[in-house]
Amino acid sequence: xxxxxxxxxxxxxxxxxxxxxxxxxxxxxxxxxxxxxxxxxxxxxxxxxxxxxxxxxxxxxxxxxxxxxxxxxxxxxxxxxxxxxxxxxxxxxxxxxxxxxxxxxxxxxxxxxxxxxxxxxxxxxxxxxxxxxxxxxxxxxxxxxxxxxxxxxxxxxxxxxxxxxxxxxxxxxxxxxxxxxxxxxxxxxxxxxxxxxxxxxxxxxxxxxxxxxxxxxxxxxxxxxxxxxxxxxxxxxxxxxxxxxxxxxxxxxxxxxxxxxxxxxxxxxxxxxxxxxxxxxxxxxxxxxxxxxxxxxxxxxxxxxxxxxxxxxxxxxxxxxxxxxxxxxxxxxxxxxxxxxxxxxxxxxxxxxxxxxxxxxxxxxxxxxxxxxxxxx
Numbered sequence: 106x107x108x109x110x111x112x113x114x115x116x117x118x119x120x121x122x123x124x125x126x127x128x129x130x131x132x133x134x135x136x137x138x139x140x141x142x143x144x145x146x147x148x149x150x151x152x153x154x155x156x157x158x159x160x161x162x163x164x165x166x167x168x169x170x171x172x173x174x175x176x177x178x179x180x181x182x183x184x185x186x187x188x189x190x191x192x193x194x195x196x197x198x199x200x201x202x203x204x205x206x207x208x209x210x211x212x213x214x215x216x217x218x219x220x221x222x223x224x225x226x227x228x229x230x231x232x233x234x235x236x237x238x239x240x241x242x243x244x245x246x247x248x249x250x251x252x253x254x255x256x257x258x259x260x261x262x263x264x265x266x267x268x269x270x271x272x273x274x275x276x277x278x279x280x281x282x283x284x285x286x287x288x289x290x291x292x293x294x295x296x297x298x299x300x301x302x303x304x305x306x307x308x309x310x311x312x313x314x315x316x317x318x319x320x321x322x323x324x325x326x327x328x329x330x331x332x333x334x335x336x337x338x339x340x341x342x343x344x345x346x347x348x349x350x351x352x353x354x355x356x357x358x359x360x361x362x363x364x365x366x367x368x369x370x371x372x373x374x375x376x377x378x379x380x381x382x383x384x385x386x387x388x389x390x391x392x393x394x395x396x397x398x399x400x401x402x403x404x405x406x407x408x409x410x411x412x413x414x415x416x417x418x419x420x421x422x423x424x425x426x427x428x429x430x431x432x433x434x435x436x437x438x439x440x441x442x443x444x445x446x447x448x449x450x451x452x453x454x455x456x457x458x459x460x461x462x463x464x465x466x467x468x469x470x471x472x473x474x475x476x477x478x479x480x481x482x
Contacts, residue, residue: 152379169455200341231335268336272299
């Protein structure tokens with residue numbers, strides 16, 4: 106059935122969303138051109154029309170949860186924007202080495218003031234672990250400690266953090282577990298602040314792509330353990346073999362590698378067109394199928410921990426912090442940025458609430474842990 110305004114209203118009505126209704130998840134339409142824009146451009150048109158002020162919604166997270174959980178969005182079908190991204194992703198390596206620093210410049214270098222206001226006190230830009238946690242700071246510290254315990258860190262060991270962000274994990278590991286660490290990032294702003302925050306600790310921060318790690322490291326140069334938190338989403342399926350080969354070469358034979366990543370329920374080669382254009386260029390969520398295909402023959406899977414529902418809580422906490430800090434932030438960021446960032450955080454919260462995206466922590470060893478690996482939760 107061809108899509109039109111009546112069809113969209115009917116689809117929304119199926120999940121309890123009323124146009125110009127009174128409930129917080131109902132949308133308020135200010136410009137009737139919205140319908141044709143969504144019909145023509147799908148999720149990209151929906152997001153861009155929100156940035157342009159064509160519609161509003163008090164609880165965007167609930168709006169997206171209801172749409173995604175019901176599957177009603179599939180009624181819109183593929184748009185040209187989706188098809189274009191799929192075609193490009195299949196032909197071009199969007200995450201090749203020459204493009205590695207684009208995500209740093211366009212997303213992570215937006216401003217340390219923005220991220221300091223939004224994140225926890227340690228500035229951890231990944232999913233918290235909310236088991237027995239009452240707030241964001243506790244959830245993030247529990248996540249950092251969970252990683253350290255899963256790796257079995259011991260004093261005097263040396264670890265590598267690929268995609269170290271502002272240094273929260275390696276700072277925590279150095280302070281609490283007595284290890285030394287190297288952290289690499291493709292964000293200039295992250296590297297500068299991470300060096301400040303880790304000053305006085307046995308921590309080195311490098312502005313470096315993972316493919317620039319040694320191709321033939323000496324035995325002494327290998328790391329006791331390697332970790333990557335919230336970075337694998339930028340690797341891209343065409344580069345999975347290279348990524349895991351780099352890890353294997355730089356990891357000691359008895360070491361562990363912990364991968365913390367957002368994941369998709371189904372295999373894809375690209376991401377949502379709006380997210381790609383405005384938030385995470387060149388990103389791609391892995392699937393279990395694509396991950397295990399790349400891991401096979403390179404590592405043994407010791408543990409696979411899923412706690413994607415915790416990302417809903419994390420994103421809602423980030424949004425609350427961002428909204429509370431907006432009176433101070435708006436001197437540097439305009440109203441359109443506010444709408445963009447609000448849309449990003451709350452639509453993603455709805456995505457995880459609907460369980461259409463996952464959060465995995467996977468522990469890998471080179472050849473299996475002798476005597477077995479004991480899972481940590």
